Amino acid sequence: MxxxxxxxxxxxxxxxxxxxxxRKLEMLGAEKQGTFSVDCETYHTAASTLGSxxxxxxxxxxxxxxxxxxxxxxxxxxGPCLIADTNFDVxxxxxxxxFQSAKASKIExxxxxxxxxxxxxxxxxxxxxxxxxxxxxxxxxxxxxxASDCWSLLLEFLQSFLGSHTPGAPxxxxxxxxxxYGPADTMVQYMELFNKIRKQQQVPVAGIR
Amino acid sequence: xxxxxxxxxxxxxxxxxxxxSLESLIHRLRGPCDNVEPETFLDHEMVFxxxxxxxxxxxxxxxxxxxxxxxxxxxxxxxxSEMRNKNCHALVQNCVxxxxxxxxxxxxxxxxxxxxxxxxxxxxxxxxxxxEIVVYKIYCILVPGNxxxxxxxxxxxxxxxxVVAPPGLDMVSDAMRNFAExxxxxxxxxxxxxxxxx
Numbered sequence: 001m002x003x004x005x006x007x008x009x010x011x012x013x014x015x016x017x018x019x020x021x022x023r024k025l026e027m028l029g030a031e032k033q034g035t036f037s038v039d040c041e042t043y044h045t046a047a048s049t050l051g052s053x054x055x056x057x058x059x060x061x062x063x064x065x066x067x068x069x070x071x072x073x074x075x076x077x078x079g080p081c082l083i084a085d086t087n088f089d090v091x092x093x094x095x096x097x098x099f100q101s102a103k104a105s106k107i108e109x110x111x112x113x114x115x116x117x118x119x120x121x122x123x124x125x126x127x128x129x130x131x132x133x134x135x136x137x138x139x140x141x142x143x144x145x146x147a148s149d150c151w152s153l154l155l156e157f158l159q160s161f162l163g164s165h166t167p168g169a170p171x172x173x174x175x176x177x178x179x180x181y182g183p184a185d186t187m188v189q190y191m192e193l194f195n196k197i198r199k200q201q202q203v204p205v206a207g208i209r
Numbered sequence: 210x211x212x213x214x215x216x217x218x219x220x221x222x223x224x225x226x227x228x229x230s231l232e233s234l235i236h237r238l239r240g241p242c243d244n245v246e247p248e249t250f251l252d253h254e255m256v257f258x259x260x261x262x263x264x265x266x267x268x269x270x271x272x273x274x275x276x277x278x279x280x281x282x283x284x285x286x287x288x289x290s291e292m293r294n295k296n297c298h299a300l301v302q303n304c305v306x307x308x309x310x311x312x313x314x315x316x317x318x319x320x321x322x323x324x325x326x327x328x329x330x331x332x333x334x335x336x337x338x339x340x341e342i343v344v345y346k347i348y349c350i351l352v353p354g355n356x357x358x359x360x361x362x363x364x365x366x367x368x369x370x371x372v373v374a375p376p377g378l379d380m381v382s383d384a385m386r387n388f389a390e391x392x393x394x395x396x397x398x399x400x401x402x403x404x405x406x407x
Binding site: 045046058060074076079080081082083084085087088090091094095097098099184 | 259261263267284286288305306307308309310312313315316319320321
């Protein structure tokens with residue numbers, strides 16, 4: 001339900017901060033329940049297609065989430081989010097003359113899933129190529145599908161292990177206070193997180209003095 | 210993430226029958242087909258094009274059911290058809306079928322596709338094992354987007370016999386040809402080269 005970025009602790013590396021966070025979760029009583037991954041590939045409209053459309057090139061994000069292994073998510077920033085089956089990747093291969101993958105654009109987050117009572121927490125290391133660029137934290141309150149009904153509870157739970165780094169309500173909730181929360185909302189949050197991390201400078205390697 | 214390989218392709222035989230032969234054809238099909246009532250269907254199909262500097266635009270077809278609420282939406286991309294194999298009695302086409310959420314038309318527009326044309330298809334679906342036999346009539350939509358206001362495009366029904374199977378299996382096309390023999394002389398299903406129709 002909520003996806004946010006955890007800042008890297010001062011003087012620590014990405015991996016060390018992830019270990020601190022996961023240790024806090026384990027001390028709370030959360031149990032490890034396998035791993036997760038979310039990846040994102042960026043495509044831009046090929047120049048050959050632009051001229052015929054008379055519009056500026058757009059960026060299209062094609063994402064996958066291990067929670068939904070048979071699905072593929074395609075979205076535009078501030079635009080619609082399409083949920084399709086994995087044959088969408090085959091379609092993108094066929095469309096390579098019209099949409100080209102941006103160079104070195106693949107970004108992904110991988111990490112461990114934790115279950116704490118009705119909460120599902122996923123702490124992941126965000127990487128672009130070989131370099132670790134940040135930390136993602138996703139928290140889901142499983143019994144509830146209307147985000148506004150459980151946001152206060154989520155906030156309280158987040159504070160118990162994120163402390164002062166607890167984020168505000170995600171922009172994706174917007175005016176949709178009573179709307180049913182779905183996988184597309186999660187993917188929009190990951191897309192925004194990845195874009196934010198892409199713009200940040202690379203995390204300096206800590207611990208080398 | 211690597212794209213999954215496409216391993217199944219539709220084999221196709223097609224022909225048409227005049228309206229007055231429809232009842233005879235349906236009666237003939239009931240014999241060799243599975244012993245269940247044929248399904249009827251009413252589909253609204255939209256065809257989208259994406260133009261670029263390539264010689265031919267990219268075409269996507271998006272059929273959706275009008276009479277079955279809750280049916281999944283899907284988008285279909287038809288690729289090159291294989292005509293050169295003389296041992297194969299059916300048209301084999303590269304086809305990618307993608308199940309999507311309901312907002313795919315908005316998404317395709319965002320990608321740069323525009324709708325080229327749309328039509329309504331109404332007919333019957335028969336099955337014989339893995340073979341599907343579809344007999345349907347095409348209706349033109351007189352006012353774009355209004356599927357209630359349609360007009361039959363011709364005085365005939367299109368019949369298609371199709372099997373989805375791995376490519377290169379001549380025995381599949383042989384089985385299709387043997388089935389098609391049973392429908393002669395009412396209808397003579399053939400391997401039609403789509404390029405020759407243009």
